[in-house]
Amino acid sequence: xxxxxxxxxxxxxxxxxxxxxxxxxxxxxxxxxxxxxxxxxxxxxxxxxxxxxxxxxxxxxxxxxxxxxxxxxxxxxxxxxxxxxxxxxxxxxxxxxxxxxxxxxxxxxxxxxxxxxxxxxxxxxxxxxxxxxxxxxxxxxxxxxxxxxxxxxxxxxxxxxxxxxxxxxxxxxxxxxxxxxxxxxxxxxxxxxxxxxxxxxxxxxxxxxxxxxxxxxxxxxxxxxxxxxx
Numbered sequence: 474x475x476x477x478x479x480x481x482x483x484x485x486x487x488x489x490x491x492x493x494x495x496x497x498x499x500x501x502x503x504x505x506x507x508x509x510x511x512x513x514x515x516x517x518x519x520x521x522x523x524x525x526x527x528x529x530x531x532x533x534x535x536x537x538x539x540x541x542x543x544x545x546x547x548x549x550x551x552x553x554x555x556x557x558x559x560x561x562x563x564x565x566x567x568x569x570x571x572x573x574x575x576x577x578x579x580x581x582x583x584x585x586x587x588x589x590x591x592x593x594x595x596x597x598x599x600x601x602x603x604x605x606x607x608x609x610x611x612x613x614x615x616x617x618x619x620x621x622x623x624x625x626x627x628x629x630x631x632x633x634x635x636x637x638x639x640x641x642x643x644x645x646x647x648x649x650x651x652x653x654x655x656x657x658x659x660x661x662x663x664x665x666x667x668x669x670x671x672x673x674x675x676x677x678x679x680x681x682x683x684x685x686x687x688x689x690x691x692x693x694x695x696x697x698x699x700x701x702x703x
Contacts, residue, residue, distance in 0.1 A: 477540070478638050478670050479505040479528060484537035486523050497523040498534070499693040505672065507638075510665040512681035512701070513674045515690035522643075524690065525674045529562055529641050530554045542638045559587050563632030563640045567647035569624045571616045571631075577603060578612040581631045588635060602630035606660060622653035629660060633669075640664060642673045646680060658683050 486498040498520045505511055515521040526532040527539060530546055533554070539547045546557055564570075571580045582599040590598070603612055606626040616624050625645060632640050642661065646654035662683060665671045673684055681687050682701060689696045 476506045477504055478507045478542055479503065479672075480538075480540040481527075481534075482538045484524075484527060484534045484539060486520075486527065486532070487535045496693055498527075501537070501690075501693075501695055503688065503695065503698070505639075505670065507670055508665075508668055510662075510671045510683075510685045511673070512684035512687045513672060513690065514676065514678075514681045514687055515696075516676060518692075519690040520693040521674055521676075521690045523693075525641065525643055525672075528639075528672065529564060530558045559584055560635065561638040563635065563637040565625070565628050565632050565640065565642040565645045567644040569616070569621075569628045569648075571624060571627060573616055576613050576615055577608060577619070577627045577630075580616075580627055581634050584631060584635045598634055599630070602634040603627070605633065606630045620653075621649050622656060625649065625653075625657050626660065629657075629664070633664065639670045639672055642671065644675055645673065646677075654680075 481501060481503045484498055484501045485496065488495045488497060501524065513521050513524060527534055533549065534547060537547065538545060541557065542561055546554065549557065578599050581602050582595040585595040585598060600612065603609060606629050608623060608626050608630065611619060611623060619627065646657055649657060658680065661671055661673065673680065675681050685701055686699065687701050688698045
């Protein structure tokens with residue numbers, strides 16, 4: 474289908490731990506259309522982190538095929554994957570992953586440096602992204618001068634700055650209090666409503682219920698996949 478942004482077929486991932494082979498993923502199929510809001514759920518050891526790493530081009534599968542935005546990324550080299558990641562994927566992590574010595578503006582502009590965008594355009598785009606997440610007045614602040622919620626907003630602005638094909642959020646509220654978690658989830662909802670494809674990886678039911686579709690993993694396989702009926 475022309476509208477698929479993610480299309481994986483028969484994806485498996487095996488790890489060798491000493492003499493033992495562990496199958497973290499077994500024959501997983503998954504299709505995600507442009508503009509969807511999907512939660513990947515599962516208990517610890519279900520394979521959701523492995524699947525997220527493959528979807529995010531941080532790792533390659535042991536078998537199967539993965540097309541991201543029509544490009545087969547299943548067996549790309551590390552350098553090729555890095556290029557695809559920077560262009561196609563906006564990451565939001567539980568631990569924010571901000572550079573401590575850099576301002577909000579510099580943190581957000583970083584993906585554009587790797588993309589070879591001119592300094593003038595980097596500043597314009599980073600300012601626009603920060604303003605869109607409500608941090609227009611915090612551009613010169615460093616992470617230690619921001620609250621946890623503000624740091625996550627900086628991370629979200631950084632994820633958006635390259636206008637990626639997908640926003641991949643890994644436990645994005647894991648380090649935040651309840652009120653701030655609610656605000657961040659509302660912001661992700663706004664980002665989805667603006668037409669972005671959002672994939673959220675979580676083990677929390679209340680976070681997953683914000684998505685429109687829930688994919689549940691267990692023992693390296695898709696246990697269920699369907700619309701969130703609330």
